[in-house]
Amino acid sequence: MSSQTLSQTKDQAVTTGRDGAVARPQPVRVPAVSVRETEQAIVLDADLPGVSLDQVEITIDQDVLTLRGTVAPVAHDGYRLLHREYAEAGFARSFTVPDGIDRQQVAAAVKNGVLTLTLPKQQAAQPRRIAVQTG
Amino acid sequence: MYTNDGSFWNVFSDFDRLFASVGRNLGATRAGTPFPGDAAPALNVWGNDDALVVTSEIPGVDPANLGITVHGDTLTVKGTRVVAPAREKQPERSAEFQRSIQLPYRIDAERTEARCRDGVLSITLQRSASDKPRAISIAAS
Numbered sequence: 598m599s600s601q602t603l604s605q606t607k608d609q610a611v612t613t614g615r616d617g618a619v620a621r622p623q624p625v626r627v628p629a630v631s632v633r634e635t636e637q638a639i640v641l642d643a644d645l646p647g648v649s650l651d652q653v654e655i656t657i658d659q660d661v662l663t664l665r666g667t668v669a670p671v672a673h674d675g676y677r678l679l680h681r682e683y684a685e686a687g688f689a690r691s692f693t694v695p696d697g698i699d700r701q702q703v704a705a706a707v708k709n710g711v712l713t714l715t716l717p718k719q720q721a722a723q724p725r726r727i728a729v730q731t732g
Numbered sequence: 733m734y735t736n737d738g739s740f741w742n743v744f745s746d747f748d749r750l751f752a753s754v755g756r757n758l759g760a761t762r763a764g765t766p767f768p769g770d771a772a773p774a775l776n777v778w779g780n781d782d783a784l785v786v787t788s789e790i791p792g793v794d795p796a797n798l799g800i801t802v803h804g805d806t807l808t809v810k811g812t813r814v815v816a817p818a819r820e821k822q823p824e825r826s827a828e829f830q831r832s833i834q835l836p837y838r839i840d841a842e843r844t845e846a847r848c849r850d851g852v853l854s855i856t857l858q859r860s861a862s863d864k865p866r867a868i869s870i871a872a873s
Contacts (some may be wrong), residue, residue: 631815631816631818633816633817633818633819633820634820635820636820640816642792642816644791644792644851645791645851646789646790646791646850646851646852647789647850647851647852648850649850671787671854673778673785675780676778676779676780676783676784676785677778677779677780678776678777678778679777679778679779679784679836680775680776680777681776681777682774682775682776683774683775683776683789685776707850709790709791709792709793709794709795709850709851710789710790710791710792710850710851710852711791711792711851
């Protein structure tokens with residue numbers, strides 16, 4: 598996993614206020630993501646600390662999967678920032694979806710700030726055993 | 733903010749700075765197996781003269797596995813992250829981390845509070861009453 602860097606990309610996440618007005622764009626970081634493959638699915642684990650399930654946005658457009666997570670900034674009234682090693686910012690990252698994924702069955706779960714996205718393979722893409730009939 | 737001896741507080745002591753320049757993975761205060769591909773978790777520190785808030789991003793760490801200890805002016809955070817194996821049939825991998833940080837003043841351990849939510853740890857620490865500057869009254873002779 599690569600270390601997280603704060604970057605203001607052209608593709609900034611835009612936060613929307615309750616009345617639909619577009620607020621200031623929130624800077625985003627690129628989250629660390631692990632990708633692994635099982636017999637049934639491709640599984641992504643994305644580190645999105647500070648992002649709860651309702652703050653995650655997952656979109657698939659053509660063959661591009663985009664993950665976005667917004668982080669509610671935590672106020673520290675009455676305190677000064679003395680030392681900073683990471684920026685409290687949202688996340689965004691895109692991937693190319695391989696062929697053979699059943700997009701209707703994509704599942705997402707969030708636990709302890711990690712988003713687990715399961716992309717099930719279509720039946721045809723799963724290994725299938727052919728029974729051999731004895732003649 | 734100044735520490736009791738008048739020096740400006742910097743979380744990186746000279747010792748730490750030496751290691752930090754060589755690479756995050758070699759920090760003397762960041763012992764233990766690093767996160768997969770990463771050093772011990774990053775910390776932010778907020779504070780005033782009476783209290784501090786230390787925050788850290790620890791995604792994938794079960795709060796039940798966290799060990800937070802306070803001793804004098806040192807805060808230590810220990811934890812374990814379980815990582816799913818790269819290949820299906822392999823066992824899960826477990827990465828432990830430990831990080832100690834020296835704070836600008838001594839802490840009242842009894843009044844330390846910690847909260848962990850969505851992979852973000854937040855620890856609020858109160859300055860020890862015995863550590864605060866005290867005005868000394870002069871007895872009339």
